[in-house]
Amino acid sequence: MNIALIGVSGRVGSRLLAELLRRGHQVTGIARDTSMVARQPQLLLKHGDANQPAQLVPLLAGHDAVLSALKFATTDAASLIAAVKQAGVGRLLVVGGAATLEVAPGQILLDDPGFPAAYRPEAEGGRRFLDALRGEHTLDWTFLSPSAELVPGERTGKFRLGSDQLLTDANGKSWISMEDYAIALVDELEAPKHSRQRFTVGY
Numbered sequence: 001m002n003i004a005l006i007g008v009s010g011r012v013g014s015r016l017l018a019e020l021l022r023r024g025h026q027v028t029g030i031a032r033d034t035s036m037v038a039r040q041p042q043l044l045l046k047h048g049d050a051n052q053p054a055q056l057v058p059l060l061a062g063h064d065a066v067l068s069a070l071k072f073a074t075t076d077a078a079s080l081i082a083a084v085k086q087a088g089v090g091r092l093l094v095v096g097g098a099a100t101l102e103v104a105p106g107q108i109l110l111d112d113p114g115f116p117a118a119y120r121p122e123a124e125g126g127r128r129f130l131d132a133l134r135g136e137h138t139l140d141w142t143f144l145s146p147s148a149e150l151v152p153g154e155r156t157g158k159f160r161l162g163s164d165q166l167l168t169d170a171n172g173k174s175w176i177s178m179e180d181y182a183i184a185l186v187d188e189l190e191a192p193k194h195s196r197q198r199f200t201v202g203y
């Protein structure tokens with residue numbers, strides 16, 4: 001497929017790029033600064049600001065799907081969604097956050113009194129982004145929430161998928177490597193099972 005990857009220079013974006021190229025996809029990598037991204041076959045790098053729709057729309061046009069690996073605290077969901085639609089791209093897959101996952105019936109991680117203040121702006125942005133997607137009825141979107149800890153690690157291909165509940169391992173730890181997260185999101189890209197849904201991945 002021909003994929004536009006916004007946020008290609010980030011930590012998760014770089015793992016998504018590696019996974020997409022590993023599987024033979026053609027990728028247009030978009031970021032405000034692409035100077036640190038190595039040139040590779042099947043990769044076209046483009047300068048673009050996701051908060052500037054007029055600049056972004058022509059970069060997205062002609063792709064089969066858009067993957068967004070942007071920071072929520074500095075991204076306007078409505079503008080990005082509008083840009084994808086204006087570009088005529090039918091699918092948007094979003095690197096989500098864990099804060100909107102349930103830790104108990106009706107209680108999400110973000111609303112826990114002990115939720116770290118330092119992470120709150122990004123987490124609140126993730127909630128707004130997910131709410132914006134849930135109000136979108138023409139675009140085919142998917143929002144993949146990682147577990148509580150999304151860390152650099154190994155590409156094992158061994159993980160579990162869930163829906164709206166935070167996943168934990170046998171020791172009570174909630175985590176997933178960025179490499180395995182990338183596998184789960186590209187799996188969804190290639191074989192969609194969560195159209196207009198949020199789902200999660202963890203060990």
